[in-house]
Amino acid sequence: MNKVRIQFSKGGALRFIGHLDFLRVFLQAVRRSGLPVAYSQGFNPHILLSFALPLPLGMESICDYADLVFEKPLDWGKAAEKLQAHAPGGLKILQMRETAGRGAAAVVAAADYTLEGTPATDLLAAETIIIPKKTKSGTKDTDIRPDIFDITTQADKITMRLAAGSARFINPQLVAGILLGREVAACEIKRVELYERIGEGFAPLL
Amino acid sequence: MRLPDELLLKIEKPGRYVGGEVNAVVKEKAGRTRFGFCFPDVYEVGMSHLGLQMLYFFLNRRADVWCERVFMPWPDMMALMQERDIPLYALESGDSVRDLDILGFTLQYEMSYTNVLAMLALGGLPLRWAERGEEDPLVCAGGPCATNPEPMADFFDFFYIGDGEGSLDEVLDVYAAHKAQGGKKRDFLERIAGIEGIYVPALYSVEYYDDGTIADFRPGYGTAPFVVKRAFVKRLEYFPEKFLVPLVEPVHNRATLELARGCMRGCRFCQAGFIYRPLRERGVEELLVQAGKLLAATGHEEVSLLALSACDHSKFAALVDKLLAMTEPERVSISLPSTRLDAAFLSAVEKTQRVRKSSLTVAPEAGSQRMRDVINKNLSEEEILGGCGQAFHAGFHKIKLYFMAGLPGETEEDVHEIGTLAEKIVDAYYQLTYAQRTKPVSVSVSTACFVPKAFTPFQWAAQAEPDAFEARQREVKAGIRKKQITYRYHDAKTAHIEGVLARGDRRLSAAIEEAYRSGAIFDGWSEHFKYNLWLDAFDKTGLDPAFYTRRERDAYEIFPWDFIDMGVSKNYLRKEFERALRGEKTPNCREECKGCGAMSDHE
Numbered sequence: 001m002n003k004v005r006i007q008f009s010k011g012g013a014l015r016f017i018g019h020l021d022f023l024r025v026f027l028q029a030v031r032r033s034g035l036p037v038a039y040s041q042g043f044n045p046h047i048l049l050s051f052a053l054p055l056p057l058g059m060e061s062i063c064d065y066a067d068l069v070f071e072k073p074l075d076w077g078k079a080a081e082k083l084q085a086h087a088p089g090g091l092k093i094l095q096m097r098e099t100a101g102r103g104a105a106a107v108v109a110a111a112d113y114t115l116e117g118t119p120a121t122d123l124l125a126a127e128t129i130i131i132p133k134k135t136k137s138g139t140k141d142t143d144i145r146p147d148i149f150d151i152t153t154q155a156d157k158i159t160m161r162l163a164a165g166s167a168r169f170i171n172p173q174l175v176a177g178i179l180l181g182r183e184v185a186a187c188e189i190k191r192v193e194l195y196e197r198i199g200e201g202f203a204p205l206l
Numbered sequence: 207m208r209l210p211d212e213l214l215l216k217i218e219k220p221g222r223y224v225g226g227e228v229n230a231v232v233k234e235k236a237g238r239t240r241f242g243f244c245f246p247d248v249y250e251v252g253m254s255h256l257g258l259q260m261l262y263f264f265l266n267r268r269a270d271v272w273c274e275r276v277f278m279p280w281p282d283m284m285a286l287m288q289e290r291d292i293p294l295y296a297l298e299s300g301d302s303v304r305d306l307d308i309l310g311f312t313l314q315y316e317m318s319y320t321n322v323l324a325m326l327a328l329g330g331l332p333l334r335w336a337e338r339g340e341e342d343p344l345v346c347a348g349g350p351c352a353t354n355p356e357p358m359a360d361f362f363d364f365f366y367i368g369d370g371e372g373s374l375d376e377v378l379d380v381y382a383a384h385k386a387q388g389g390k391k392r393d394f395l396e397r398i399a400g401i402e403g404i405y406v407p408a409l410y411s412v413e414y415y416d417d418g419t420i421a422d423f424r425p426g427y428g429t430a431p432f433v434v435k436r437a438f439v440k441r442l443e444y445f446p447e448k449f450l451v452p453l454v455e456p457v458h459n460r461a462t463l464e465l466a467r468g469c470m471r472g473c474r475f476c477q478a479g480f481i482y483r484p485l486r487e488r489g490v491e492e493l494l495v496q497a498g499k500l501l502a503a504t505g506h507e508e509v510s511l512l513a514l515s516a517c518d519h520s521k522f523a524a525l526v527d528k529l530l531a532m533t534e535p536e537r538v539s540i541s542l543p544s545t546r547l548d549a550a551f552l553s554a555v556e557k558t559q560r561v562r563k564s565s566l567t568v569a570p571e572a573g574s575q576r577m578r579d580v581i582n583k584n585l586s587e588e589e590i591l592g593g594c595g596q597a598f599h600a601g602f603h604k605i606k607l608y609f610m611a612g613l614p615g616e617t618e619e620d621v622h623e624i625g626t627l628a629e630k631i632v633d634a635y636y637q638l639t640y641a642q643r644t645k646p647v648s649v650s651v652s653t654a655c656f657v658p659k660a661f662t663p664f665q666w667a668a669q670a671e672p673d674a675f676e677a678r679q680r681e682v683k684a685g686i687r688k689k690q691i692t693y694r695y696h697d698a699k700t701a702h703i704e705g706v707l708a709r710g711d712r713r714l715s716a717a718i719e720e721a722y723r724s725g726a727i728f729d730g731w732s733e734h735f736k737y738n739l740w741l742d743a744f745d746k747t748g749l750d751p752a753f754y755t756r757r758e759r760d761a762y763e764i765f766p767w768d769f770i771d772m773g774v775s776k777n778y779l780r781k782e783f784e785r786a787l788r789g790e791k792t793p794n795c796r797e798e799c800k801g802c803g804a805m806s807d808h809e
Contacts, residue, residue, distance in 0.1 A: 013226030016214050017453045021221060025453055028228070028505030045537055058215045086505075088228045088453070187211035 001038050002070045005099040006080075007206050011060040012090030015187070019054040025088055030068065032086040035079055038069040052104035052194050052205060053111065053164055056173070058186035063094070063193050065104045065205045073098070097206055104205055107196035110149055111164035113172045115189045116156050120181035124151055129178070144170055149202075151179065161202070164194065208300055209292070217283045221454035222249035225297040228451040229503060231262070232298055233272040239381055240306040241265055241273040242296050242343070246313075246321035247730070249277045253450065254458035256512060257312060257349065261370050263446035268375070270382055274298040275450075276309070278321045279328070281728065287328060294328035303329035308344045308381065310366070313351035316707035317700065317730035319358060322347075323722040326361070333719060335363045335408065340391060344381075353481050354660040356766040357707050359407035360715035364395060367770060368403040369467070371444050372437025376401050399430040403437025405770070406430060412712060412766075418753055420711065420764040435771045436481075442467060442488050445496050448503035460508035460541065461500040463493050465525070468804075469514035470795035473571070474582045474786050475610065477659035478514055480779070481772045483804035485518070485795060490525045497529060501538055509533060510541045517542075517551035526554040543567075546585060547593025556600045565604030566597050572613060573624030579789045580615055582782075590627065595634045603645040605631055610656040611678040611695070612670030615787060621678050624651060625685025632690045652694045653682055655701030659708050660767045661774065663782035669705040669755040672698040699737040703729065706744075706754040711766040714754075716747040773804035 014022060027047055030037055039045035048069035055061050070079075076096040084093040101107065123129060126145060133142040147163035147170035158179065162170045172191075176184040195202035214220035243262055245252030252258055258275070265273035274296035279287060287294070293302040303309055309329075311322050323333050326345065332338045335345065347358065348366035355365040366374065377398055384394040395406045409430035413422040425432060442464065449461060468485040469478065488496075497509055509529070519525060529540060540558040542551070547568055555566065570590055572578045578585060594605055609624050628651045635647040655675045658664040670678070675698030686693055707714065721743035728734035744751050759765070761780060768776065778801065785792060792800060799805070 013221070013224040013453060015211075016224050017221035021454055024455065024459075025228075025451075028451055031505035031507070032228075032502065034502075039537060057220070058211060088451075089226045185212055185215055187215060 002073050003099055004068050004070055004076060004079075004096050005104060005206050006066045006068055006083075006096050007094040008064050008066065009060075009062045009092045009094060010055060010064055010090060011062075014088065014090035015055075015058055015060055018057060019051075022055075023049070023051070026066070026091070029083060029087045029091065033083045035074070035082060036071040038071045050103055050105050052108045055191060056171075056186045059172075059189055059191060060187075061191040063204075064191070065108075065194055067099070067104050068096075095206065099206075104194075105166065108165040108194050108205065109163070109167070109197040110161055110195040110202050111172070111191055112193040112195075113160045113162065113176070113189050114192050115158050115160075115176055115184065117158055117176075117180045118156060119151070119153060119158060119179045121179065123148055123175070123179060131174070131178075144175070148175060159192075161195075213286060213290070217286060218280060219249075219454055222277070223279065223283060223297075224453075225300070227453055229448045230298055230450055231266045231273070233266075235272065235299070235301075238270055238272045239308065239378060239385065240296075240301075241271055241378075242276045242303050242306040242309045243273055244276040244303075244309050244311040244322075244325060246278050246311055246318040246325060247728075248280050249452070250454060250456045252277050253452040253454075253456040255312070255314070256462045256464060257314075257370075259449045259462070260444070260446055260464075261310075261312075261374075262450065263448065264370060264374070264444055265378075268378065271378055272298075274306070276303055276325065278318075278325055278728075281734070284324070284328065284727075293330050294325055304331065304342065306343050307385065308346065311345070311347040311362070312349040313347050313358070314349050315730055316351055316357075316704045317735075319707060319718050320722040320726045320729055322358070322361065323719065324727050327722075333722075334360050334715075336360070338363075344391060344394070350477060350481065351708075353477070353770060353772060354708065354710070354767040355405055355407070355770075356712040357710040357714035357718060359712040360719075362407065363391065364398065365405040365407070366403055366437065367405060367434060368436030368772075369439045370437070371439045371442075373401050373403045374437075377404065396427060396429050399425075399427070401437075402435050405434045407712070410769070419760075420766060423764060423766070423769055432769065433771050434769055436773065438773070440486070442486050445488075445492075447496075447499045449500060449506075451504050451506075458510070459506070460510050461497070461504055461506040462510045462512050463497055463500075464488065465493065465511050465513040465516050465519045465522075467513075470518055471515055471584070472582055472782070472792055472794060472802075474580075474663040474782055475571070475613070475656060475658075476514075477662050480661050480774050480802075482514070483773050483795075483802060487519055487521075490521045490528060493525060494528055494532060498532065501533070501536065507537065508539050508541055510543065512543060515546060517546060517548060517554065522550050522554065526557060530557055547589055547597075552593060552596050552600070555597070565606060566594075566602045567606040567608065568593070569608040570627065571608065571610050572616075572620065573609060573622070573627050574620040576789060577613055577616055577620045579791050580786050581610075581613060582786065582792055584791060584794065587627065587630075591630055591634050594631045595637065598635050598638055598647070599642070601644075603635070603643075603647050605647075605649045607631070607649060607651050609651065609653045609682075611653040611682065612656040612675050612701075614656075614658075614664060614667040616678075618681055621681045622685040624653065624682050625687075625691070628686060628691045629688050632688050635690075647690050648692070649690055650692045650694065651682070651686065652696075653679065654696045655698050657701050657705045657708055660765065661772050661779070663779050663786055665709065665765065665779065666759040666761070666763075666783050668758040669702075671752075671756060672702045675701060697732060697735070700729070700732070700735055702751065702755060703737070703740045706751045709765070710754050713747075713749060717743045717749050720747050773802075773806070775803035778802040 052065040150161040
């Protein structure tokens with residue numbers, strides 16, 4: 001069994017399907033490719049594929065990750081080409097590399113997002129950013145400042161590094177909305193990188 | 207045209223509207239006949255339809271044709287398209303349907319008729335052929351409902367009746383020549399009127415008696431034949447090597463093999479059982495090759511064996527064994543449609559269960575043996591109970607039972623026996639030992655409202671009125687006492703409208719248009735169906751729905767579809783109707799040929 005991390009980008013028509021549909025479409029591409037992937041044991045064997053982080057409907061990602069388990073070692077460069085040959089339009093396989101560590105979904109801690117615009121406020125300067133958050137029992141005021149790691153602006157391009165993953169997650173549309181002082185649609189934002197935490201810093205998932 | 211992102215994010219399931227599926231065909235536009243395959247329902251339904259997949263690749267195999275898909279947008283999208291003046295477009299090119307040469311609608315069920323009109327309107331096209339101009343595309347229709355084309359006669363330039371492989375190439379050849387030469391639509395229609403399977407409503411006229419029945423139906427132009435013979439292929443040869451793989455999860459997400467067309471059974475209620483006669487099978491080796499190609503091209507995890515009665519395939523057991531040998535190592539499961547509970551089927555089910563568990567669907571169609579004989583469903587109670595018992599042994603614990611209510615000659619007692627049969631099936635489960643009963647048994651009973659269809663022995667029969675259907679449903683409910691049984695039933699009002707359209711004549715075009723204009727749309731979807739709009743539409747157009755549903759027809763009545771030759775003779779259907787009324791069964795085609803007439807197409 002060889003666990004492989006796949007780096008890919010997702011755009012075009014694929015932006016308009018939900019996470020479960022994308023999972024199915026990705027699995028079908030894997031099956032079409034005929035690559036020797038591993039299946040789970042049990043009554044309903046399934047391909048061992050997991051994504052680092054679902055992408056909101058409408059958002060493009062130029063650098064995303066999934067883990068896929070193979071039955072045996074392969075030339076991963078050639079395997080990536082083969083998977084690409086069977087991928088639907090909008091899915092680009094950027095690279096595949098064997099990984100020994102924990103799963104992408106377990107380690108992802110932050111994401112970089114870009115969008116066009118000029119910030120209306122300096123969020124980094126704020127001590128706290130309190131917003132009402134919906135919970136099971138009504139709304140609760142929450143401080144989202146700790147979830148904002150960095151915001152940089154170059155020309156008209158804003159890059160936001162925000163908490164992302166199962167432990168902590170902040171909706172990029174929400175932050176972008178506060179930043180620009182207007183409603184921001186998912187299709188205006190691009191996800192450009194996913195990170196895991198290494199000590200005090202961040203490292204890309206591959 | 208590309209839809210703006212912000213619009214796509216405002217609607218439900220935007221993936222329905224963006225195209226870009228694996229195996230979608232994109233061609234250069236220039237020099238080609240551009241065909242729009244129009245499915246008058248939502249994307250997920252249309253993409254599950256084998257006919258769409260077959261015709262899409264059949265048409266696109268021609269270098270001179272580019273076939274694209276057009277679906278009915280869901281009401282949220284439709285409202286946005288109307289608001290922003292976005293015309294209905296073909297999914298592959300994004301071009302407005304007005305830019306195409308031919309729009310071909312598939313008529314799978316009567317309750318999609320208003321969606322056809324909605325799609326024409328969204329495309330910016332006049333609804334009636336008489337009002338469309340030379341610049342507008344030709345609009346045609348095929349599919350099972352085209353066997354009674356008359357209610358939609360005012361809207362389509364022509365109908366295509368019968369097997370797609372039969373005459374479509376000839377029609378497209380004529381079109382290509384016509385387009386090259388230039389000429390009026392009418393020239394083209396007159397030219398194709400003589401081709402098998404083609405019906406051009408403009409070339410025919412109807413006269414009625416005072417009581418509303420047809421006095422005369424005849425062609426008024428030289429090339430138009432008195433009898434339109436269905437398009438037909440003796441041998442099923444064509445099958446696509448790929449399927450489109452949808453991005454949005456369709457209703458049925460799988461590869462499908464067409465085991466056979468036609469059915470040897472002769473159940474008297476079943477239109478498909480008569481209009482696709484005689485039974486034409488595909489060979490086992492051919493099917494295996496097709497399965498291999500389809501699975502490789504799609505990545506599907508399930509392959510479905512489709513036929514009107516799949517286990518009647520003469521090599522069914524061998525097919526299942528060979529297919530399993532191929533699919534099991536690939537972790538592909540095989541699904542079998544609702545079918546007969548005979549030994550061949552049960553053995554196949556047990557084998558396919560090695561891959562995946564599922565519930566079992568059985569269609570006894572009627573509760574009492576007497577009614578099963580009336581409808582010629584040659585299935586005895588012993589067979590049903592024995593089959594279910596065997597299924598329980600094999601590990602099934604969910605059984606779905608399909609019945610019809612409102613069958614000709616049905617009594618209260620017949621209906622009551624639906625519940626009795628379901629209870630006997632529950633009892634059969636409790637004949638397993640305690641150790642074998644690993645899960646609670648559940649039996650779901652569902653009754654459809656019987657709607658008599660054209661080209662069946664029941665085409666003469668009266669249909670039950672909505673209140674009679676509802677009384678039947680209450681009777682079924684009263685007959686079910688065990689908690690393991692759940693009961694569902696189809697809407698009686700929908701069946702009433704379906705019944706009017708199923709055996710209607712061309713005067714109904716006005717009522718369909720009126721219903722559409724007053725807001726009827728997605729009539730097959732219970733949340734959108736508005737019965738009163740239809741009743742008002744009949745009223746306004748001076749038509750009485752009871753004329754179409756409530757009457758038992760006279761033996762000599764001319765039906766609106768009589769000018770079509772679907773193979774089986776009217777005389778044979780009448781004999782079958784009379785046998786039904788006497789409760790006499792008819793043997794299946796393999797046991798004895800009764801000379802229905804369909805074999806004459808084979809000669």
